[in-house]
Amino acid sequence: MDRSKRIFISDIHMGTEESVKKKYGWFWTKKAELLGKFLTQIANDNTVAELIIVGDLFDGWVVPYDTSPLTQNSNQFETIANACQNQPVIQGLKQLIATEGITVSYVPGNHDMLIQSGELLKILPGINAIIDPNVTGVGIYRSGAVHAEHGSCYDLFNAPDTYDTLQGATHHLPIGFFVARSQAQGVVNGHPVSKAGFYNEIGALWDTWNRNDPLVTNVYDAIAELSKTANQTIVMDGLDGIDMNVDNTQEVTDSYGNVFDEWDQNMVDYVSSTIAVIGSTGMLRPAALIKYYSLCSNNIAIFGHTHKAEIKSGWLPGTDDSEELLRISRDKNHPERQDALETLLKLPETDESGASGFIYVNTGTWITGDNGTADANQRANYVVIEEKETSTYASLFNYNGELYAPSSQMGNTYYVNNEITC
Secondary structure, rough: OOOOOEEOOOOOEOHHHHHHHHHOOOOOOHHHHHHHHHHHHHHOOOEEEEEEEEEEOOOOOOOOOOOOEEEEOEEEEEEEEHHHHHHHHHHHHHHHHOOOOOOOEEEOOOOOOOOOHHHHHOOOOOOOOOOOOOOOOOOOOEOOOOOEEEOOOOOOOOOOOOOOOOOOOOOHHHHHHHHHHHHHHHHHHHHOOOHHHHHEEEEEEEHHHOOOOOOHHHHHHHHHHHHHOOOOEOOOHHHHOOOOOOEOOOHHHHHHOOHHHHHHHHOOOOOOHHHHHOOOOOOOOHHHHHHHHOOOOOOOEEEEOOOOOOOEEEEOOHHHHHHHHHHOOOOOOOOOHHHHHHHHHOOOOOOOOOOOOOEEEEOOOOOOOOOOOHHHHHEEEEEEEEEEEOOEEEEEEOOOOOOOOOOHHHHOOOEOOOOOOO
16 A cells, blocks of 8 residues: 555643643643554554654743753753653654654754754654754755644744843743743742633733833733742753843843844744734734745645644635735735735635645644543644645544544645646
């Protein structure tokens, strides 16, 4: 049987043993067992050619302020990989890598943005590490119509940040790193803040925002207040070149106060600061459309990061008007840019043949819940890409102990025609 399927997962968020013991981690023991079973089934499925992990396999961010993100004689990723609760995943990945005919690939996310290829290969020998050697935290998987990346590069809070300094050091960690640590400390302090609560804070502040105020740090201050972490010292121990402890919250807010204002000049992509704010509220489809929609080829963009599994398609006729619509949507300074983007988001799903011009899929996540039951809310999600003749098909599934288990909540299967060229 031909190996025609490629499977995409993301947002596993494996943490340390301490993160499970103190209950501030996001990936629980039963989820590790569930994912281990999933990986074993893939290894035994002779229709699968590749597993692609679209970021946040490891979680080096969800660490309380008072806990070192590093451990003696080991880096943070080795410590996570060696944690007892994560062994079903680590061993399952090693089994997959050793399976003839199957490739395992990885691109970085924001919670594991500091991992380098050498570190990953030491943990998982033989894995295909798609990590940009020149830009920390960046990697894009490309194959045919498919483009897969984590998506955090289009999130105001979580894109790699090399233009701000902290304690005079050039680093890569964005303010989202400190938000995650605030959330972890909040759990330890007895004042947890959910991801939904974080999104609500962004939305509320955006709606009432005075453009003279620093949006990013206002949100950070609000989260620190909710989690009762304001003015606590943040232990760094040299992580990402930040040698000394950080005085929260003033030192963080002073360092990241201009992220929104400086985004457009420092981030050379089409995605503007406004779209990056939308990305930070859990909606990455606008960024995916702007970056990957093309009239010269029918593309599939696969992101993770938001933890919200979804699949959407859109189709534009190959006309001059369509070309102009795409041009305006990518011009950060065009006065009609917002209207153009809204038009893109409302595109019909397919042309008359049923083919899509563009498909956006989000891989969802493997965190939350700890009973391993067949419940869509458990969020054990994965994407399947399959090429058949001249088309590439994209489907979204929810794992309930059985491969290829569809969920009615997750939309349809769409396909693109591979033969479209300009």
